Amino acid sequence: MAIDAATVRKVARLARIAEPEDKLEALAKELNGIMTWIEQLGEVDTDGVEPMTSAVAVALPMREDVVTDGGDAAKVLSNAPKTVDGFFVVPKVVE
Amino acid sequence: MSSLTSLTLKAALDGLADKSFSSEELTKAHVDVVAAAKPLNAFILETPDKAIEMAKASDARRARGEAGALDGAPLGIKDLFCTEGVRSTACSNILGNFVPTYESTVTANLWRDGAVMLGKLNLDEFAMGSSNETSAFGPVVNPWRSEGSNAKLTPGGSSGGSAAAVAADLCLGATATDTGGSIRQPAAFTGTVGIKPTYGRCSRWGVVAFASSLDQAGPIAKTVEDAAILLKSMSGHDPKDSTSLDIETPDFPSFVGKSVKGLRIGIPKEYRVDGMPPEIEKLWEQGIAWLKEAGCEIVEVSLPHTKYALPAYYIVAPAEASSNLARYDGMRFGLREPGGNLTETYENTRAAGFGAEVKRRILIGTYVLSAGYYDAYYVKALKVRRRIADDFDQAFQKVDALLTPTAPSAAFGLGENADDPVAMYLNDIFTVTVNLAGLPGMSIPAGVDAGGLPLGLQLIGKALDEGTLFSLGGAIEKAADFKAKPAKWW
Numbered sequence: 001m002a003i004d005a006a007t008v009r010k011v012a013r014l015a016r017i018a019e020p021e022d023k024l025e026a027l028a029k030e031l032n033g034i035m036t037w038i039e040q041l042g043e044v045d046t047d048g049v050e051p052m053t054s055a056v057a058v059a060l061p062m063r064e065d066v067v068t069d070g071g072d073a074a075k076v077l078s079n080a081p082k083t084v085d086g087f088f089v090v091p092k093v094v095e
Numbered sequence: 096m097s098s099l100t101s102l103t104l105k106a107a108l109d110g111l112a113d114k115s116f117s118s119e120e121l122t123k124a125h126v127d128v129v130a131a132a133k134p135l136n137a138f139i140l141e142t143p144d145k146a147i148e149m150a151k152a153s154d155a156r157r158a159r160g161e162a163g164a165l166d167g168a169p170l171g172i173k174d175l176f177c178t179e180g181v182r183s184t185a186c187s188n189i190l191g192n193f194v195p196t197y198e199s200t201v202t203a204n205l206w207r208d209g210a211v212m213l214g215k216l217n218l219d220e221f222a223m224g225s226s227n228e229t230s231a232f233g234p235v236v237n238p239w240r241s242e243g244s245n246a247k248l249t250p251g252g253s254s255g256g257s258a259a260a261v262a263a264d265l266c267l268g269a270t271a272t273d274t275g276g277s278i279r280q281p282a283a284f285t286g287t288v289g290i291k292p293t294y295g296r297c298s299r300w301g302v303v304a305f306a307s308s309l310d311q312a313g314p315i316a317k318t319v320e321d322a323a324i325l326l327k328s329m330s331g332h333d334p335k336d337s338t339s340l341d342i343e344t345p346d347f348p349s350f351v352g353k354s355v356k357g358l359r360i361g362i363p364k365e366y367r368v369d370g371m372p373p374e375i376e377k378l379w380e381q382g383i384a385w386l387k388e389a390g391c392e393i394v395e396v397s398l399p400h401t402k403y404a405l406p407a408y409y410i411v412a413p414a415e416a417s418s419n420l421a422r423y424d425g426m427r428f429g430l431r432e433p434g435g436n437l438t439e440t441y442e443n444t445r446a447a448g449f450g451a452e453v454k455r456r457i458l459i460g461t462y463v464l465s466a467g468y469y470d471a472y473y474v475k476a477l478k479v480r481r482r483i484a485d486d487f488d489q490a491f492q493k494v495d496a497l498l499t500p501t502a503p504s505a506a507f508g509l510g511e512n513a514d515d516p517v518a519m520y521l522n523d524i525f526t527v528t529v530n531l532a533g534l535p536g537m538s539i540p541a542g543v544d545a546g547g548l549p550l551g552l553q554l555i556g557k558a559l560d561e562g563t564l565f566s567l568g569g570a571i572e573k574a575a576d577f578k579a580k581p582a583k584w585w
């Protein structure tokens with residue numbers, strides 16, 4: 001399975017990373033190198049093997065459904081690129 | 096007062112306890128050597144005023160008889176740990192001038208026990224790298240040089256700043272993190288001790304996420320005992336991390352110096368990889384001989400899926416990273432690069448903020464998780480991960496711990512592997528299996544190569560059995576009697 005420039009364009013779009021057109025070929029080559037090396041996983045017999053989704057086999061802990069903090073608007077906003085009157089300012093979403 | 100900086104953490108804590116010197120004196124000595132070590136590029140943010148202030152507070156606590164386990168000891172903090180009021184960047188431009196309004200649990204634990212912060216340490220961007228060269232602040236330079244050469248060497252990665260700072264006596268110990276070998280490989284490259292504990296020992300809360308099912312914090316230290324002291328303080332249950340284990344933290348330092356007689360040590364035959372330098376092979380044999388002399392029984396074991404660990408890792412880790420790093424969208428914190436519309440703003444922000452290796456991994460992660468490839472790549476890798484964990488389970492039915500080399504070479508030159516991502520990834524060939532299985536692993540300096548560069552041996556333990564690693568690590572440390580230090584050139 002070869003990754004071409006069109007695939008890189010699509011994946012970069014999904015990942016929300018602007019990649020200039022003139023870099024797509026080089027990136028495709030790089031990613032192909034890595035994915036070709038990864039293809040060797042196909043040699044492993046994994047029939048009937050349960051996928052390992054967690055490093056430790058523990059049930060997810062539950063906690064009381066209560067508010068534990070809050071009222072920290074200034075802290076929440078302190079690293080925002082742009083704020084006005086206690087709100088985040090973001091680009092227009094709905095035209 | 097350069098002699099104060101050459102102390103081990105343990106010796107410094109003893110000196111503080113018997114009032115040979117104050118934390119202010121000890122801290123000032125370290126602040127001075129940090130300020131003079133700019134050519135190493137280990138610290139990317141120095142906090143001398145905060146350090147002195149913390150040291151004075153520590154001296155006051157000690158005078159009141161309230162000193163904690165690390166009281167007054169100056170440490171370096173990998174810049175992946177969020178520190179309240181102190182810029183935390185993960186060495187990425189996308190976090191820019193991010194100043195957390197909260198403290199990571201691991202660092203909070205250290206401050207609870209009285210430790211002093213000297214500043215923030217350099218790392219590969221988002222901990223993605225094995226040479227520190229992906230850092231937005233430029234690479235750390237290894238304090239070690241090969242004999243007769245002035246060539247700049249990598250301290251390893253991603254915790255290169257932590258390892259270099261400890262090796263150069265800039266701090267008594269440092270925090271680090273390990274997703275695929277990022278504590279152990281830099282420890283091996285710098286003649287320091289590094290341990291990645293069992294997954295879940297240390298809280299991940301407040302640590303900038305890379306691959307959440309693999310990330311673990313741990314210390315880099317000057318000695319095995321120092322590592323035990325630090326890990327004890329860093330560990331513990333934290334309700335804010337749902338994968339944090341709700342178990343008691345053992346008294347790790349009490350395991351150092353314990354007899355290892357009768358322990359069974361597995362030697363995984365699959366770790367004898369093609370092209371392994373004879374020096375590494377020799378070191379491994381030496382390590383086996385040391386443990387035999389200490390009364391251990393040596394058993395050959397097989398971990399048949401070892402060669403598939405790295406390719407599996409390079410699906411699992413990028414997949415998790417692509418998801419974790421989706422949060423950097425330029426809206427709530429960090430860099431924002433405006434575009435013509437919202438999507439363009441996202442795309443421009445992430446294009447400008449992430450470095451090449453981080454983008455590469457996000458693209459791979461996005462690819463293997465995308466429709467049509469999810470089962471073929473991602474689920475397949477999770478199944479292989481299970482096979483790798485099962486290999487360890489089987490081996491640990493026969494042995495108490497495993498002994499392997501930490502890395503396939505000594506420290507290499509900066510720029511040497513920069514053009515070939517896969518060659519760079521192969522640095523983690525001996526360390527990455529441990530992350531996939533969630534096990535503890537430790538690197539101990541055990542010898543030098545022909546050029547006098549340090550080499551490390553790795554011990555791998557059963558889940559939650561760090562204690563045995565500290566005993567075995569202590570035995571190797573004692574037998575190796577590794578006293579070499581880098582000659583100061585910076």
